[in-house]
Amino acid sequence: MMGLKDVLPDVMTEFPEMGRADIRDFKKGIDGAFKDFVREYGELIEGFFYPLKIFLSWFERLLVATPWPLMIIIFAVLVWLGARSWVIVVGTILASLLIGYLGMWEDMMKTLALISVSTFVCIAVGIPIGILMSKSDRMQSIIVPILDFMQTIPAFVYLIPVMMLLGIGKAPGLIAVCIYAMPPVIRLTDLGIRLVDKDVLEAADAFGASPSQKMFRVQLPLALPNLFAGVNQTIMMALAMVVVASLIGAQGLGSNVLKAVNNQYLTLGIMNGSAIVAIAIVFDRVSQKFGKRLQKHSETVHG
Amino acid sequence: MKRLLATSAVLAATLSASAAFAECGDIQMAEFNWASGELLANVDKFILEAGYGCNVELIVGGTTAIFAGMNEKGQPQIAGEQWVNALRDLLDPAMEEGRLHAVNKAPILGLGEGWWIPEYTAKAHPELKTALDFIEHPELFPDSEDPSKGAFIGCPAGWGCQHVNNSLFRAFDMEAKGWKLIDPGSAAGLDGSIAKANERQENWLGYYWSPTSIIGKYNMQSVPFGVEFAGSENWDSCIVVEDCPDPKPTSWVKSEVFTIVTDDFMKNGGEINDYLAARVYPGDVMGSMLVYMADEQAAGEDAAIEFLTKYEDVWTTWVSEEVAAKVKGAL
Numbered sequence: 261m262m263g264l265k266d267v268l269p270d271v272m273t274e275f276p277e278m279g280r281a282d283i284r285d286f287k288k289g290i291d292g293a294f295k296d297f298v299r300e301y302g303e304l305i306e307g308f309f310y311p312l313k314i315f316l317s318w319f320e321r322l323l324v325a326t327p328w329p330l331m332i333i334i335f336a337v338l339v340w341l342g343a344r345s346w347v348i349v350v351g352t353i354l355a356s357l358l359i360g361y362l363g364m365w366e367d368m369m370k371t372l373a374l375i376s377v378s379t380f381v382c383i384a385v386g387i388p389i390g391i392l393m394s395k396s397d398r399m400q401s402i403i404v405p406i407l408d409f410m411q412t413i414p415a416f417v418y419l420i421p422v423m424m425l426l427g428i429g430k431a432p433g434l435i436a437v438c439i440y441a442m443p444p445v446i447r448l449t450d451l452g453i454r455l456v457d458k459d460v461l462e463a464a465d466a467f468g469a470s471p472s473q474k475m476f477r478v479q480l481p482l483a484l485p486n487l488f489a490g491v492n493q494t495i496m497m498a499l500a501m502v503v504v505a506s507l508i509g510a511q512g513l514g515s516n517v518l519k520a521v522n523n524q525y526l527t528l529g530i531m532n533g534s535a536i537v538a539i540a541i542v543f544d545r546v547s548q549k550f551g552k553r554l555q556k557h558s559e560t561v562h563g
Numbered sequence: 564m565k566r567l568l569a570t571s572a573v574l575a576a577t578l579s580a581s582a583a584f585a586e587c588g589d590i591q592m593a594e595f596n597w598a599s600g601e602l603l604a605n606v607d608k609f610i611l612e613a614g615y616g617c618n619v620e621l622i623v624g625g626t627t628a629i630f631a632g633m634n635e636k637g638q639p640q641i642a643g644e645q646w647v648n649a650l651r652d653l654l655d656p657a658m659e660e661g662r663l664h665a666v667n668k669a670p671i672l673g674l675g676e677g678w679w680i681p682e683y684t685a686k687a688h689p690e691l692k693t694a695l696d697f698i699e700h701p702e703l704f705p706d707s708e709d710p711s712k713g714a715f716i717g718c719p720a721g722w723g724c725q726h727v728n729n730s731l732f733r734a735f736d737m738e739a740k741g742w743k744l745i746d747p748g749s750a751a752g753l754d755g756s757i758a759k760a761n762e763r764q765e766n767w768l769g770y771y772w773s774p775t776s777i778i779g780k781y782n783m784q785s786v787p788f789g790v791e792f793a794g795s796e797n798w799d800s801c802i803v804v805e806d807c808p809d810p811k812p813t814s815w816v817k818s819e820v821f822t823i824v825t826d827d828f829m830k831n832g833g834e835i836n837d838y839l840a841a842r843v844y845p846g847d848v849m850g851s852m853l854v855y856m857a858d859e860q861a862a863g864e865d866a867a868i869e870f871l872t873k874y875e876d877v878w879t880t881w882v883s884e885e886v887a888a889k890v891k892g893a894l
Contacts, residue, residue, distance in 0.1 A: 284859055295762055298759070306707075313707070313708060419751065420751075423751070424755065427759045427760075507748045508752045515746065518719075518720060519720040521721070522625060522627060522628065524627070524631050
């Protein structure tokens with residue numbers, strides 16, 4: 261019996277590869293160059309992220325050290341300010357009580373610290389990039405592929421360089437989270453600004469608004485609902501990354517999930533996984549409601 | 564027409580494959596997710612397939628996951644490099660009840676777990692000889708997140724050795740001496756922290772085991788504990804247990820690695836079990852293979868071929884001449 265392989269010439273059935281030795285040299289060459297880079301600039305780069313690391317450590321210690329009743333009151337107030345919904349406030353309080361009762365309080369604080377600081381960093385870096393992108397089509401065409409890359413490349417790939425540069429712990433964990441979680445806020449800032457009605461911009465021009473007035477008084481406020489959708493997505497994606505971040509030593513609920521996976525601890529996995537889900541739901545509902553309120557507000561003003 | 568051709572080609576391949584492997588059959592073998600485990604599994608796979616006509620499927624996993632699979636479901640059937648120290652509570656009953664059997668109680672010679680430092684740290688501080696000396700100097704190993712503390716890199720959460728390092732950390736009273744026990748999160752985290760320290764010539768003190776590529780590659784030095792092994796009573800009922808109240812200082816227990824098989828395989832595996840019993844890697848051979856794997860970034864499969872080509876004098880003593888000839892033919 262003849263197969264297709266027997267009929268075709270060799271070059272069609274065997275892919276003309278680069279050759280094992282060449283591929284190995286190619287890989288070793290890049291690795292060597294990266295190692296030289298680490299030796300040369302590692303300290304500098306670590307120094308650059310040092311303030312962030314200190315801030316994150318401090319914030320985590322603060323959250324862990326704050327007495328739990330005070331912490332729950334702070335949660336409730338923040339949720340009320342954001343969502344103005346009793347249902348969500350009560351849900352948040354119950355969820356935190358249950359998580360604490362099941363012995364995950366400290367881990368939840370560590371995860372919250374990582375997520376809040378990551379989100380803050382993503383917003384602080386992402387929104388200016390988004391604004392830049394909305395101003396120039398060329399900028400957009402450069403940045404969009406980078407964002408695609410950040411969102412789709414498997415996290416394990418960038419864990420290696422991040423770890424070689426920053427070691428293990430919270431700071432490299434935060435960088436890993438941000439690489440994955442930052443794109444939505446950039447994309448939706450850009451989108452939000454681009455979707456602002458041309459007539460409104462014309463009106464602003466007619467009133468003699470300067471470009472910066474136009475951006476900060478007209479475009480950004482009108483883009484806020486979209487921008488908040490981006491923030492919401494960023495938070496959700498950051499939460500999805502906590503397990504991956506724990507692979508390089510970021511402690512919290514994620515490292516318990518990892519422990520559960522390593523040992524087939526079904527209950528431990530479900531408990532910590534559910535705690536992550538609970539945090540996600542609270543963050544999601546609060547940021548959505550907040551986004552909607554912003555929209556209503558703008559409608560009443562302009563409508 | 565094309566489809567018909569393709570289908571019949573697949574059919575023919577399947578038929579001929581099943582005929583050739585009839586005598587040995589399908590074997591599920593664990594491929595542990597570290598370098599020596601990968602090498603061992605892939606060498607076994609090659610020899611069993613080429614020499615004994617088996618059809619070997621490798622199941623990738625870690626110590627506890629593979630053990631649970633074998634103990635509870637009888638799958639995989641063979642674990643080549645099962646580190647038993649941390650699993651003894653589970654493994655002993657399983658072997659007594661006859662669910663699992665150790666066919667080889669030392670497949671790799673000269674191995675061990677313990678605490679390690681980089682070569683340059685040892686050279687820079689020749690006066691510090693044992694773990695007892697090092698733990699008096701947390702300032703040499705500053706933690707990056709809290710430089711006032713010394714960082715001791717322990718075992719990733721969920722590994723068998725995690726409790727051991729936690730207990731030793733408390734037994735040696737390291738917290739009071741200014742140390743922090745760092746959880747590196749995963750094998751990649753642990754390796755990454757060693758690699759980063761070595762590339763940047765930073766001091767590093769933590770847990771690892773040998774023979775491994777990273778120990779060979781960076782020439783990490785094993786740190787003697789400076790205390791005697793304080794008895795298996797202390798070790799088994801306290802050091803390896805989570806949150807044991809009163810751990811006593813001790814050196815690390817002598818490491819044991821078994822090749823274990825399921826009961827079913829013990830009964831029906833026949834000559835494969837004889838092969839597994841005879842298969843012993845000298846420590847230096849394993850060490851140099853692991854450095855090769857790290858330097859060449861070779862996966863288990865490539866490393867197995869390198870081993871079979873380079874160390875013929877080692878593996879040919881494991882099998883009969885007839886099998887050896889078949890394996891050589893397949894190389």
